[in-house]
Amino acid sequence: METQTILIKNTSIIDREVKKGSVLIENDKIVEITSDNTPTNADEVINGEGKCLIPGLxxxxxxxxxxxxxxxxxxxxxDTWLNDHIWPVEANLEGEHCYVGALLxxxxxxxxxxxxxxxxxFFMDDVARALDEAGMRGVICHGMIDLFDEEKRKAEFKETLxxxxxxxNTADGRIQVSLGPHTPYTxxxxxxxxxxxxxxxKGLRIHIHVSETEKEVDDSLNERMKRPFEYLEDLKFLGPDVLAAHSVWLSGAEIALIKANKVKLSHNPLSNMKLASGISPVSDLMANGVCVSLGTDGAASNNNLDLFQExxxxxxxxxxxKLDPMVMPANKVLEMATINGAAALGMENEIGSIKVGKKADLVLVDMKAPHLTPYRNPVSHLVYSTEGADVSTVICNGNILMKEREVLVLDEAEVMARAENAAQDLLSRN
Structure with missing residues (x-):
């Protein structure tokens, strides 16, 4: 294979500290980080002047x-949102809907x-196809729900396998599969x-929703005399390969269990606020050394996928x-969206920071905007002032997915038109 090189020059590199410099990419990896901006004969040279270079979120x-x-x-x-609205629509889903929705x-x-x-x-091979076409990296899992029914359970095993x-491990290793039991109560x-x-x-990771609402915890206590994480511990389910989404309603004993088992958490603040689920005790978890990352949840409960907002x-x-302005400082929050996210997926040695030898998953953020002026503290700006729309260039696995706000891997207008049609088709079946 012919070597492809990309040089991102003269930019502010954000990785624990801020430094001015250039990054050289060869094929899918970062091969050099220098403070020197001398032009080189790279196949593609991207001028990073006035921009911040951060790890891909x-x-x-x-x-x-x-x-x-x-x-x-x-x-x-x-529960109303799920039972009366979302699940009835999902009953009519087909692979094509899931493919087009994932493309969008x-x-x-x-x-x-x-x-x-x-x-x-669901229809996760169609989701994988969309992520592959978009050039992104993804861990995917079939959401397993058996509702304590043996026939359903067998069908879920079959689909997961x-x-x-x-x-x-397809799409040049960009797509991985994990196991996705929906929740302890389904x-x-x-x-x-x-x-x-x-x-x-099989050495696979586990992705599960746990303790999203107070009702879920109350039901668990009524039915099992145990809180959700205590129940999972009794089943010997917990471990460092488990990523638990939400984890809003936690006791001190559960936080200790999460820490002891090295369980990773995905915090979804906007979804939890919108559904009035509560506020996860993230600062307490992080003070206990728990790996907490960030997620958006789905666009039906957020309603966007902008990690800068999260x-x-x-x-x-x-x-x-906490009534404490000093908790969760900007640098720690940026880590949640980058290196903690990588660690939550077992990829901390590959992605999540800008280091020689790591995968070239990089994002340039344009700092030349009224809401980012004056440009004094880039990490503060990234967390408190930046919007997703400030992103100018995106590279994943050494491939340029978007350059100067032009998406190169997908036809934007076509994807949106297809999504409008697919949504109309899906909702008309209900």
Whole structure:
């Protein structure tokens, strides 16, 4: 294969510290970081003047295809939202809907600086196809729900194994497959035990929703006399390969369990606020050394996939919760969206920071805007002032996905037109 090189020159490189310099990419990897801006004979030279170079953002909890349901059922509690609106629509989903919805989400993520996502949904081979075409990195899983029914459980096992067989480690290694039991209350102990066994057997990660609402915890206490994380610990389900989304309602004992088992968490502040689920005790978790990353959840409960909004909101929410302006400083929040996200997916040695030898998943943010002026503290600006629309160039696995705000891998107008049609088709079936 012919070597392809890209030089990003004369930019502010943000990685724990801020330094002016240039980054040289060869094929899919970062090969050199220098403070020297001497021109080189790279195949592609990108001028980073007036821009910040950050690691590609990592969204650790998505339901990409739900972009087709954006604005469908707003201002409702979670159980009403799910039972009366979302699940009836999802009953009519087909692979093509999921493919087009995932394409739309990929487009939105590229335009707002996300290069890696962790997705749970249905028809996941169609989702994988969309992520592959978009050039993104993704961990995907079939959302398993058996509702304690043996026939359903067998069907979920079959579909999960099909997706692993078909999609794991595809698209030049950009697509990985994990195991996706939906929640402790929609999955039987038999299903959860099977997931734990398969994860150990195949070396796969686990993606699950836990303790999103107070009702979920109350129901668990009434039915099992245990809180959700205590129940999962009893099943010997917890471990460092588990990523738990939401984790809003936690006791001190559960935080200790999460820490002891090295469970990773995905914090979804905007979705939790919109559904009035509550505020996760993120600053307490991080003070206990727990790896907390950021997710958007689906576009039906957010209603966008902009991780810059999640960064700002996660910091401000904890400051209000603790009545302490010093908790969750900007640098820690930026880590949640980058290196913590990578660690949550077991990819901290590959992505999440700008280091020689790591994958070239990089994002240039244009700092020349009224809301980013005066340009004094780039990390503060990135967390508290930047919007997804300030992203100018996105590189994943050494390939340029967007350059100077022009998406190169997808036809933007075509994707949006297809999404309009697919959403109309899906909702007309209900």
């Amino acid at each position: 990592v969204n650790t909890h998505t339901h990409l295809s739900m972009s087709l349901m954006r604005g469908l059922a707003d201002d409702l509690p979670l 989400s990929a487009l939105e993520m590229i335009k707002s600086g996300t290069t890696t996502c962790n997705d749970m949904y 099909r997706i692993i067989e078909k999609c794991h 999955c039987s102990p038999e299903l959860l035990n099977w997931v734990r066994k398969k994860a150990d057997e 960064m700002k909101m996660s910091s401000l929410l904890q400051k209000v919760r």
